[in-house]
Amino acid sequence: MTVVGTSVRRADGDAKVRGTAVYGMDYTEPCALVVRVLRSSVPAARITRLDTSRAEKIPGVRAVATAADTPGLSGMLVLKDQTVFARDEIRYVGEPIAAVAADTIEQADAAIAAIELEVDPLEPVYDLEASLADDARVIHPDWESYETFLDGPRGGNLAWEARVERGDVEAAFASAHLVVEDEYRTPRQHQCSIEPHAAVARYEQGRYIVHTPTQFPFLVRGRVAELLGVRPSDVRVVVPAIGGGFGGKLDAMLEPMACVLARKAGRPVRVVNSRAEEQATCGPRENAIVRLRTAVAKDGTILAQEGVILCDNGANSSGETVACANLAPLALGGTYRIPSARYVSKVVYTNTVPTAAFRGVNGNYCVFAQEMHLDHIARELGIDRRELRLRNVLKAGEQMVNGQQLDDAFLEQALAKADEIAPWEELTAARRPLRGVAVVPMTWITNPGPSGATVKLGEDGTVTVTCAAAEIGTGGVATGIRQIVADELGVPFEDVLVTPADTDAAGYDHGAQGSRTTFGTGSAALDAAAQVREQVLDVAGGMLEASPEDLELVDGHVGVVGVPGRRVSLAAVAATAMWSSGPISAAGKFVAPPVPFDAGCMVGAALTHFSAASYHAHLAEVEIDPDTGRVRVTRYVVVQDVGRAINPQMIEGQIQGGVAQGIGYALYENLRISDGVVVDSGLETYRLPTALDVPPIEIAILENPCSYGPLGAKGVAEPSIIPVAAVIGCAVADAIGTPLQSLPLTPFDVLAALRHRDQEISPRD
Amino acid sequence: MSYAFTLNGRGVDVDVPGLTPLLEVLREHLGLTGAKPGCGEGRCGACTVLLDDQPVVSCLLPGSAVEGRSVRTVESLAGADGPLSPVQDALLDAGGVQCGACIPGMAMTLTAVLEQSRDLSEETVRQSLTGNICRCTGYQKIVDAALRAAGTDGGHR
Structure with a gap:
């Protein structure tokens, strides 16, 4: 009897349904102190005075920590530009300046109030384009001194750049039947795990022991060590049950503060974020601008594409945005045959909370842009949208934009399976006003x-x-x-x-x-x-x-x-x-084996290729309420190649959950920042999808094995979110006859587009 | 202030400020950490408990408001070493649990729904869950679990 391939119950489920599982937010240690953090209320300033002596004398206060206690510079894998506490210069609203450990919350609050801080404000930089302008104030004047894990173009407010260039782009554009150009804008999206970040640290035998609900214990260990200026082996990370992560719990967040406070206090300390701290200080998916320009032949064949992706790093590289910069070109050039390409992915400093990984990372907005753009091309050429994709989609043995040959490409099969479930011809023949449909293929990576x-x-x-x-x-x-x-x-x-x-x-x-x-x-x-x-x-x-x-x-x-x-x-x-x-x-x-690709076509790429690539097709039908502009997703189909289905029920769960998050990104979620302050400080205004917003999802699991995955398995969990905004965006454009170039697709934007359309088609007299 | 209420079928006395939220009373003073502090503003529903059989968000409810009343938490659904309740069992059977942080609240909402509804449809289950956010599952398998539980225990008590 074998258990692989069956939907066995999860081994941790009993404790989770009984409420006895101990999560990071539940864990504590005897006599643990409480923590409060002094965070900056200004977006950019020079610290002229920081005096904690009064705070330290308040009864019950056991430790106060500042930048003086945390000597190191660190960053998520690639670029080391982050300190635990602001040192000399403040770069975003919410940046930690000091932290207090005390017996009670009241004492800790009193200590925070007693810290004396004086600053000289600096000109804040918020906007991606303005930040790259020649006259922009440089947010990290010492950028040249920062250590990097690899070489890449950078300078001033350009934190990092990744580039892919292949083929003769100029010649392709010169010979093109048609050139189409578009720009798309996408917002920040917060992971919003139900469990906030939490950490409990103690200092014992000269080592830091920290219990934290992290997705990546060895990263937290390394980052804490680097930030505190100790060896990685001086830090032990233990992981209790985790109440959701989605990328938001990869990086060290509260752990370095908890560790240094525990050492200074000689007692365990426990720190748990409030929802407001969570929304305002834990790195979300980056906002981005994607510009695409494509040369096509008369039959819709893509000849060349140029892409510029500007994405927001926020104030430092504590999140994965820099590390994933090259996923933008790979996302743009991993699904379709693009013989000549020039992609530039720029990660830009701003005086805003640092951005970080969220499921799909830099891929989601690139796929949204690419698919909306392809629909534009289809309209211009009068070609059926699915047909345009079939003509350009990568087939087995063909190469991605990085020169990687996809021997197991399965995109045509995924599209064919989607067509079996929801035949395109029937769907488009049955078109009705205010209803739209779209289908999108996609290739994605398994982390190697x-x-x-x-x-x-x-x-x-x-x-x-x-x-x-x-x-x-x-x-x-x-x-x-x-x-x-x-x-x-x-x-x-x-x-x-x-x-x-x-x-x-x-x-x-x-x-x-x-x-x-x-x-x-x-x-x-x-x-x-x-x-x-x-x-x-x-x-x-x-x-x-x-x-x-x-x-x-x-x-x-x-x-x-x-x-x-x-x-x-x-x-x-x-x-x-x-x-x-x-x-x-x-x-x-x-470790995933190397796969051949054209290394010479890329610079600044931490992620160079798609290991254990998986292949997908998503189809959506939407309906628009002409009175409210509300978009309802009426049908959603996912075809996903998983290599080998180890646990079909868990795979379905990952697909359903990813699509739900994608619906949030497409229709509702937008972590707004105004004057450097996160506006959506809670779940009242930051709108998450509810049980009424997510339709039942029709799922087909394909098994197209990976030669080096366990029993043929590929990664499953991440990709289901990525094409969702794309397929819904395209379906909404189909429904209202006007593409919306930015996310989320709010009722206001939809109504404005409908009104605009009605004005266009009504007689002018 | 001190007040008394019934918690999971047994009388308890507490002596904490009356405005201390019930969630904090449960977690910090009564040692029941099943209900989760997801948002602290009544939106996510991870802290849902039953107050006289009705789902409430315990993070917004002043503890003293439960004086003389009956509170049930996720810990009450099954004996400590006893079999799972039909809702708990169905949540696992249907694959409705991922990270699980929303599940204590989901389980309480669904328990109330199953106790009170004679006719459960997918639509009524989804309606009942709008106060419970799940960021992992996309809800389908939680809805499936409710319908499954309605079948196993009849849902007609």
């Missing part, structure tokens, strides 16, 4: 990052996996890794345990990001389990006086194939091994 995992056989025949993969809710740890290991060792699903992520116990893991847990950590665990299997067969062979080739692992036993009853339990194998060969265990490892 490394993982270590160990597997041991317990004396009772159970199996324990030790790894630093964090279960953020996807089921990667709660089901995926367990299912893979259970089948490899022939044990029941329930007999596979996974230790909670702890950087002291487990090997490196690249975090729960980019759909990589079941794929990457699952591969490492499978590698370890395969070695354990060898050891088990060796010992059992001796016990059963049989050759290992004649043995099978089933139901927690090792048996001789074809000889019923001739078997020993794994518990017996473990006991025998104990005093003969020694306890059974093995360490496994994984």
Whole structure:
């Protein structure tokens, strides 16, 4: 009996439905102090005086920390321009200036009020285009001194640039039948995990021990160490249950503050964000401007494309925006055949809260722009929109814009499957006013990052996996890794345990990001389990006086194939091994293998290619209320290539959840900033999709295996959000006859477009 | 102030300022951390408990307002080491749980719906869940769970 391919219940589910699971927001330690943070109320200023001496004398105050306590500069993987606390210069509203640990909240609040801060205001820079102007004030005057992980174009308020250039762009434009040009603007989107950020730290034996609901424990460990100026091994990160992340809990946020306060106070400290702090200070998806210019032949064949992507880094690179800069060109040039291309992805400093990773990262707005733009081309040429895509979509063996050959491209198949479910011809033939439809294909990456995992056989025949993969809710740890290991060792699903992520116990893991847990950590665990299997067969062979080739692992036993009853339990194998060969265990490892691409066509690219690429098609039907401008999604279809479906129900859950977040991005969510202040400080005005906003989603799972994924599996969780705004944007344009060039597609924008259209078609006399 | 109420079927006395939100009373003073502080402003519903069988957001409810009344939290749905309630069971069967932070609130809302409704449709379940935000699942499997639970326990108590 195998468990891979079945919708087994998640292993952490019982505690979650009983309310007994201990999340980061629930965790505490004896006599933990409370924390308050003094944050800047101005967007840009020079600190002329910071005096905490009065605050320190307030009864119950155990520690006050400032930039003087945190010497390091750090950043998310690529560019090190971030401090824990503002040092000399303030760069955004909400930037930490000092933090206080005290016995009670009242004491901590009093201490915050007693901190003396004087500043000289500087001219704030908010706008992406203005920030890049020659006369803009430089937000990081010391930019040249910052350490970087790789070389890339940058300078002044241009934090980073990634470029892809291939083919003869000028010649293609010169020979084009038609050139089409568009600009699109997209807002910030907040992850809004139900659980806010939280951290509990203590300082013990000269080391920092921090419990935090992070997606990427080894990153938090490294970042805390760098910011505090200590070795990574001086920091231990332990992960309780995580109440949602979606990219927002990858980077160190509260942990460095908690650690330094714990050291100074000599007591554990606990810090939990309020929702207002969450909205105002935790990095959201970046706002962006995408400009596309495309040369096409008469039949709609894309000859060349130029793209400029401006995206907002905010005040520093503490989030993943710089690291993912090159995903913008790959998203633009990963689905369609674009023989000549010039893409420039610019990450721009502004005096706003730093932006960060959110599911789909830089891809969502690029796919929105590309698909809206293709519809524009289709209109100009009078070609059916689906047909235009079929003519240009990448086929197996063809190359992405980076020169990477997609041997397993499956986009045509995904589009064909979508057509089976919702035939395009019928949908477009049945067109009615104020109803629209669109279909969009997409290629996406599985994060290739490394993982270590160990597997041991317990004396009772159970199996324990030790790894630093964090279960953020996807089921990667709660089901995926367990299912893979259970089948490899022939044990029941329930007999596979996974230790909670702890950087002291487990090997490196690249975090729960980019759909990589079941794929990457699952591969490492499978590698370890395969070695354990060898050891088990060796010992059992001796016990059963049989050759290992004649043995099978089933139901927690090792048996001789074809000889019923001739078997020993794994518990017996473990006991025998104990005093003969020694306890059974093995360490496994994984990193995605390199794939060939044209390295010469890119600069500033931290992510150069799509590993374990997966292929998708989304179809949406929408209906517009002509009185309110409200958009209702009436039908939604997802066809997704997952390589191999380890747990179909969990895959459906990832698709449904990703589409819901995408509907939020398309129609409702917009984290507004005014004069540097986050306007949407709570969930009253920051509108999240509810149960009434998300339609049932028709799902087809395709299995197009990846040669280096565990059992053929590819990443699943991330991509379902990415084409949603694109397909809804295109469907809305179809419904109202006017494309809206910015997100979200608000009722106001829809109504204005309808009114504009009605004026255009009414007689002018 | 001190006041008394019934919590998960047993009488409790607390002595905390009357305006302290019920959520804080439960979590900080009574050791029940099942209800979650998702937003603290009554929007996300992760803190939902039943007050005299009606779902309420405990983060906005002054603790003293429950004096003499009956409060049920997610911890009441199943015995500590007993089998899961039909709603809890269905949430896991249907795959309605991902990160799980919204689930204590979802489970309480759905429990109330199942106790009170004779005819559950997908639409009525979705209507009832508008005060409970889930950022992970897209709601479908939570809705499926409610309909499944309505089938298993009849939903006709």
